[in-house]
Amino acid sequence: MATVDRQSAQDFARWSRDLGAVLGLPLDLTHLPERPKTTALTLISRRDHGAEVQAPTSILRFEVPQATLWQRLTGQGFARFEAGDLIGILPKGSDLPRFYSLASSARDGFLEICVRRHPGGLCSGQLTDLTPGATVAGFVRRNPAFRPQKGRKPVILIGAGTGVGPLAGFLRANRRHRPMHLYFGARAPQSDLLYEAELRDWQAAGQLSRLTTAFSRHGPKTYVQDALRADAPELARLIGAGAQIMVCGGRDMAAAVRDALAEILVPIGQTPASLKAEGRYAEDVY
16 A cells, blocks of 8 residues: 555656565556646736745635536536635646635635745746736636535634635635634734735624634744644533534644644543544645
8 A cells, every 4th residue: 555645656656666566576657647627717816925924925816717508507617616625726837736725615706715835836836926817727626525514513713824715715605604713823913814804804794703813923922723722611612512623724733733632622522533533523734
């Protein structure tokens, strides 16, 4: 058994050689990723953050492509999508798509993603260089495992950096004012508190029940897992009442959040693994 990350040709070739060694055969296979079918996506607007803390990040909003009659009937393509689904972007010079979580749904009338520019990053560099009117090649991939469950029970949203994107999408769609609590980690409020104005509006409108922020470069250094521990009794109460937890962001952050929640859940006899088995703990980690 082996894992292949992001259709890595190197990982696949390594696995084939290992398999060949077990079988006693010379086996050296080459994986050529199939180029996905894409649609031209036109950038409508962009908002830029993070330059002050050396973490340039953009909220990019694209026009929804016109759906064909067949797509509207079947829900394929861009006819139907939800916040938390993935948009695959095919950067110029590569047949390997990069995936970004959507911060909007089809009913919003636009496609929105958060992208941090990584040094030397092919796709993030091309995306963050776009100006309104420019196009990229993209497609939608459904991600039904990362959505709030149906019902009225509370939802605890936990994210850092660009991981707030799909969580903002859930809040935007929360028109029935379901209790939603957001824990958001960023570097500093002046530079990369993404969706700051919208978060205020959603809170005033009842779409966001409570916002808790953690800043690593402003005031006492605090990370999102520290904010969770500070709210341990309230979180245990919400989870004991049936709340769902949704985490989005980097792998290190997600691991630290799991560790914090493991401590918080002890008094109510739960663990992140048990909540996951119940469908109440979902991660979108990159």
